Amino acid sequence: MASYKTNEFKGGLKIMLDGDPYTIVENEFVKPGKGQAFNRVKVRNLKTGRVVERTFKSGDSVEAADVHETDLQYLYYDGELWHFMDPSSFEQLTADEAVIGEASKWIKEQDLCSVTLYNGQPLSVDPPSFVVLEITETDPGLKGDTSGGGGKPATLETGAVVNVPLFVQTGELIKVDTRTGSYVSRAKDE
Amino acid sequence: MPSASLDVLGARATMLRRLRHFFAERGVLEVETPLLSASATTDPALESLQTHWSGAGSDACAGLSSGQGLYLHTSPELPMKRLLAAGSGPIYQVCKVFRDGERGRRHHPEFSLLEWYRPGWSLTTLIDEITELVRIILQRPDLGCEVLRYRQLFMDRLGIDPWSADPSMLKEAARAGGLTGCDQLELDADGWLDLLMSQCLEPDLGRGCMSVVRDYPPSQAALARLRSSDPAVAERFELYIEGMELANGFDELTDADEQRARFRADQRRRQAAGQCVPPIDEAFLAALEAGMPASAGVALGLDRLLMCALGVDRIDAVLAFPVERA
Numbered sequence: 001m002a003s004y005k006t007n008e009f010k011g012g013l014k015i016m017l018d019g020d021p022y023t024i025v026e027n028e029f030v031k032p033g034k035g036q037a038f039n040r041v042k043v044r045n046l047k048t049g050r051v052v053e054r055t056f057k058s059g060d061s062v063e064a065a066d067v068h069e070t071d072l073q074y075l076y077y078d079g080e081l082w083h084f085m086d087p088s089s090f091e092q093l094t095a096d097e098a099v100i101g102e103a104s105k106w107i108k109e110q111d112l113c114s115v116t117l118y119n120g121q122p123l124s125v126d127p128p129s130f131v132v133l134e135i136t137e138t139d140p141g142l143k144g145d146t147s148g149g150g151g152k153p154a155t156l157e158t159g160a161v162v163n164v165p166l167f168v169q170t171g172e173l174i175k176v177d178t179r180t181g182s183y184v185s186r187a188k189d190e
Numbered sequence: 191m192p193s194a195s196l197d198v199l200g201a202r203a204t205m206l207r208r209l210r211h212f213f214a215e216r217g218v219l220e221v222e223t224p225l226l227s228a229s230a231t232t233d234p235a236l237e238s239l240q241t242h243w244s245g246a247g248s249d250a251c252a253g254l255s256s257g258q259g260l261y262l263h264t265s266p267e268l269p270m271k272r273l274l275a276a277g278s279g280p281i282y283q284v285c286k287v288f289r290d291g292e293r294g295r296r297h298h299p300e301f302s303l304l305e306w307y308r309p310g311w312s313l314t315t316l317i318d319e320i321t322e323l324v325r326i327i328l329q330r331p332d333l334g335c336e337v338l339r340y341r342q343l344f345m346d347r348l349g350i351d352p353w354s355a356d357p358s359m360l361k362e363a364a365r366a367g368g369l370t371g372c373d374q375l376e377l378d379a380d381g382w383l384d385l386l387m388s389q390c391l392e393p394d395l396g397r398g399c400m401s402v403v404r405d406y407p408p409s410q411a412a413l414a415r416l417r418s419s420d421p422a423v424a425e426r427f428e429l430y431i432e433g434m435e436l437a438n439g440f441d442e443l444t445d446a447d448e449q450r451a452r453f454r455a456d457q458r459r460r461q462a463a464g465q466c467v468p469p470i471d472e473a474f475l476a477a478l479e480a481g482m483p484a485s486a487g488v489a490l491g492l493d494r495l496l497m498c499a500l501g502v503d504r505i506d507a508v509l510a511f512p513v514e515r516a
Contacts, residue, residue: 028295029295030389031297032435033428033435034410035380035388036381036384037292038384038385038388052371053370053371055369055371056375057381058291
């Protein structure tokens with residue numbers, strides 16, 4: 001099994017702790033001038049998202065987690081599982097509700113998602129940073145209002161609700177930033 | 191681009207000018223000693239960087255074989271003590287020192303050290319002198335200084351006696367002190383004391399004034415003389431400012447036999463831990479055997495002192511080029 005020594009620690013490194021995969025969020029080297037050196041790290045549990053602290057004696061080794069990111073194409077939702085395909089190998093993988101999380105609000109068939117795999121299985125799914133989705137329902141805005149100063153809720157084809165300017169209407173395509181869940185622009189001409 | 195601004199480089203130059211003036215006024219001689227040596231520190235907590243000498247085919251370098259490994263020093267302590275033994279009188283040195291594997295917010299593999307020795311002085315007198323120097327460098331003439339005893343500090347703030355607590359009691363103190371993520375950690379008593387000192391106590395030291403911690407456990411004597419009080423203590427001190435360790439000083443061990451026994455014990459610990467075991471500095475031991483005057487000595491980290499002077503919390507901010515871009 002691959003392992004990392006503390007001097008290889010850095011943000012983003014994936015390690016196994018207590019049987020779970022973790023990613024290092026922050027690593028601090030501490031050492032008294034005359035005395036034992038330590039690495040105090042903040043790690044995020046990749047299954048639960050919880051961030052905890054851990055102290056290692058410098059020079060200790062930790063097992064590496066078989067975690068990597070890959071781009072998978074979203075195929076369809078069968079009512080229980082979300083199905084993805086590796087575009088190079090055509091291998092199909094599924095994600096359940098715990099794994100898909102918030103991404104289910106934003107993704108459409110054919111979208112390429114960044115998927116974190118743990119021991120070859122999806123652990124988490126990141127939607128594309130920007131998606132173009134159709135508005136399925138929103139109140140008609142005031143005619144002639146192009147200022148964008150106000151806003152109104154709009155339901156999108158995936159079920160997500162975002163705040164849009166008053167002049168945007170049902171049936172239009174809009175571009176949304178999935179990291180913030182906010183409206184970016186109309187996408188008519190794209 | 192340098193990681194330190196021109197102002198910071200100027201502040202470093204000012205610091206060096208002030209400290210040289212300080213020592214010149216007091217009749218302390220500035221010296222230089224070798225950065226490279228065939229021997230190296232045996233301290234299990236320090237790792238030396240190693241390079242090698244490929245030879246020059248000259249009689250001038252007889253005694254050094256070609257391809258000989260040479261270590262970069264981790265401190266100029268031993269050759270400076272050889273100068274003391276040779277009758278140098280009070281001496282100081284400003285130099286770069288090198289430590290393998292050390293890198294962090296306050297650590298850099300090469301850093302600037304000011305080290306000085308006062309033959310015939312007590313640790314208390316040297317503490318007075320270093321606090322005076324720090325006041326001058328920081329331009330804070332009114333900065334006070336509290337002197338704490340290591341044992342009392344642990345008893346007051348953590349409720350444990352570092353002389354008698356075993357590793358499981360120290361682990362419990364770490365947990366009680368709010369140190370999370372230590373449940374899986376296996377350390378000996380000194381390892382736990384180091385963790386407690388650096389993580390639970392150090393952050394509160396040097397707040398509003400300088401803090402000097404003195405009288406260390408004999409197991410952490412390093413190169414300090416032991417005082418046979420009850421309990422016995424190591425005549426060692428550290429200086430803290432703004433939650434940061436700045437300096438380490440000793441009433442220097444001058445007993446050659448005791449020194450050799452400590453070096454050997456260090457070597458055995460390194461061997462047992464699978465660390466490299468560098469050769470002992472025999473020239474230093476020979477100097478002790480010939481006789482070194484009783485002295486107090488201290489090493490002060492200049493990059494950290496500059497960090498204090500400028501109120502910055504990353505060592506990179508006071509370095510022209512950190513190692514990653516050197």
